[in-house]
Amino acid sequence: MRGVERKKALWGFIFTVPAIVFFAIFNLYPIFYAVWMSFHRKDLLSLKPPRFVGLANYVYLFRSESFWNSLKATFIFAAGTFVPMVVLSLVFAALIVSRKRLQRFLQMVYYSPAVLSSVVAASIWLLMFDPRGLANQFLNFLLNTKGVDYRWLANENMLRLATIIVYFWKYVGYFTIIFVAGMASVPRSVHEAATIDGATKWQDFWYITLPLIKPTTLLVCVMTTIQCLRTFSTQYLFVQGGAPLKPIDVIALSIYNTAIRDHRIDRASAMSVLLLLIIMSLSYLQMKISKSEEVSY
Amino acid sequence: MVKGFLTSSAAWFFLIIFAIFILTPIVFMFTASIMSSKNITRIPYPWFSGEFRWQNYWQAIKGNDGKFLYPRCIWNSFVVASLTTIGTVFLCSLTGFGLAKYKFKGRTIVLLLILATMMIPFEAIMIPLYLIVTNLKMQDTYAGLIVPLIMNAFGVFMMRQFLITFPDELIDAARIDGASEFGIYLRIILPNSTPALATLAVLTFRSQWDNLIWPLLIVQSPEKRTIPLYIIQFATEKYTNEGAMMAAAAIASVPMFILFFTLTNYFLTGAELFAAKKD
Numbered sequence: 001m002r003g004v005e006r007k008k009a010l011w012g013f014i015f016t017v018p019a020i021v022f023f024a025i026f027n028l029y030p031i032f033y034a035v036w037m038s039f040h041r042k043d044l045l046s047l048k049p050p051r052f053v054g055l056a057n058y059v060y061l062f063r064s065e066s067f068w069n070s071l072k073a074t075f076i077f078a079a080g081t082f083v084p085m086v087v088l089s090l091v092f093a094a095l096i097v098s099r100k101r102l103q104r105f106l107q108m109v110y111y112s113p114a115v116l117s118s119v120v121a122a123s124i125w126l127l128m129f130d131p132r133g134l135a136n137q138f139l140n141f142l143l144n145t146k147g148v149d150y151r152w153l154a155n156e157n158m159l160r161l162a163t164i165i166v167y168f169w170k171y172v173g174y175f176t177i178i179f180v181a182g183m184a185s186v187p188r189s190v191h192e193a194a195t196i197d198g199a200t201k202w203q204d205f206w207y208i209t210l211p212l213i214k215p216t217t218l219l220v221c222v223m224t225t226i227q228c229l230r231t232f233s234t235q236y237l238f239v240q241g242g243a244p245l246k247p248i249d250v251i252a253l254s255i256y257n258t259a260i261r262d263h264r265i266d267r268a269s270a271m272s273v274l275l276l277l278i279i280m281s282l283s284y285l286q287m288k289i290s291k292s293e294e295v296s297y
Numbered sequence: 298m299v300k301g302f303l304t305s306s307a308a309w310f311f312l313i314i315f316a317i318f319i320l321t322p323i324v325f326m327f328t329a330s331i332m333s334s335k336n337i338t339r340i341p342y343p344w345f346s347g348e349f350r351w352q353n354y355w356q357a358i359k360g361n362d363g364k365f366l367y368p369r370c371i372w373n374s375f376v377v378a379s380l381t382t383i384g385t386v387f388l389c390s391l392t393g394f395g396l397a398k399y400k401f402k403g404r405t406i407v408l409l410l411i412l413a414t415m416m417i418p419f420e421a422i423m424i425p426l427y428l429i430v431t432n433l434k435m436q437d438t439y440a441g442l443i444v445p446l447i448m449n450a451f452g453v454f455m456m457r458q459f460l461i462t463f464p465d466e467l468i469d470a471a472r473i474d475g476a477s478e479f480g481i482y483l484r485i486i487l488p489n490s491t492p493a494l495a496t497l498a499v500l501t502f503r504s505q506w507d508n509l510i511w512p513l514l515i516v517q518s519p520e521k522r523t524i525p526l527y528i529i530q531f532a533t534e535k536y537t538n539e540g541a542m543m544a545a546a547a548i549a550s551v552p553m554f555i556l557f558f559t560l561t562n563y564f565l566t567g568a569e570l571f572a573a574k575k576d
Binding site: 008009010011012013014015016018019020022023025026027028029030031033034037092098099106107108109110111112113114115116117118119120121123124125127128130132133134137147169172173174177179180181194204226229230232233236237240241251252254255259260265267268269272273275276279280283284 | 320429444503525543565
């Protein structure tokens, strides 16, 4: 019997060997490589071997205006997306769950932009933000102005707002679905008990649903933040389409440009390490919080 | 009663207004794809101009240089996304099975390592990964596009969570009938976990079809490009008119919409599963 157990254990290990090899080569090794590279001087095209320079790359980054600008652009984008994304996806989920009809249909409609690829989404909006495009027509209608060009792709703040709108439009349905799933997991009996005790719909949402879906809310908050810090496609296409780079030079775009356009893989590696640290600490925070905030019905 | 009706219709109003906001860009894409530039930039935008300019689609397919690169790029995207999906489904379920149903030394460490890699953002490792792939001489090849993405920690974790509840009796019965451990995986586990496998497949295919940053780093020759790269190139070329640009976008979207309408449930549970990814 012990032999059989040992044979089974061996097979279990064999089944995980491909994964261990894969994650070691393509996930863990790159991290060490990035850390190592960030302490060296290395140009992408030069054949000179990397030269150890200590913290020089980090010192350079913290002194460079463009790195701070990247952090600022990323932060504005993340902050600007975070609030509407979390609040509205929660509201939509609550409204959808309370419908008696067309629940599935509404979920499908709201989710549909997430099906499009991000380049397609960005290219549609690129045309809609055209001076003669729908965005100006809509804003003119809303503000009761006539033929004003709001310079969506030229003005610094409008451009930032434009990228936020694209991102919000594409992913709000995705987070709505997550909230719907979270709300569906609250037992019906809890709501029924509240209703019998005379709670209104509003009270039911505020005092029953909201506290009970706290883990889902936390998850959505962290996921939104992390995804926003990783944003790339919209900004890349907008810049290719002629928009100014500076206001939307988010960190992923900056890493890409530093490595591929400027050939400075050492600085790009240092930026990667910093991005990794920021996101890892956020994920760690999420795990801490979700452990302490477990709810029981 | 009246109050209930009011809040209900206010809710419907809100939901419908927002549904219009969501659908407008998609409708814009399809309507603009059959219009001339003149109509697209007309104010107000003529939603149904009566114009059917199919040349836009022809131009998108033919390309401005007449080399018909778009069909080639669609094929590339299809091959890369499919092979990555097949690999991911197979490898993640195998690992998930090993972690869920076998006790061996170091299992917890392996699981923890995989959970830790789930937190690594691709954007933070793409530059070293690019250097590794270049060193392996896989730059500008299908292999370079596929291999580094053929597994993901989330897939392993999801399959493990799913297989933990898999009935042990089924596995033991097969063992008594003389099945090998790998045979159990092939003949018992795989056929009985189709919902989880399909969800993982849809998630993977979608994200590969959408992938921009990795092909941008890896691909150099025009005929190796994937759809997102083609669209960016096409959209920023001087001779591309707005209609043709939307036609190219529509062509890229139709396969995903077909997949979405036929496999809606797997798309939606895919999003829900993300919500359940906490241990």
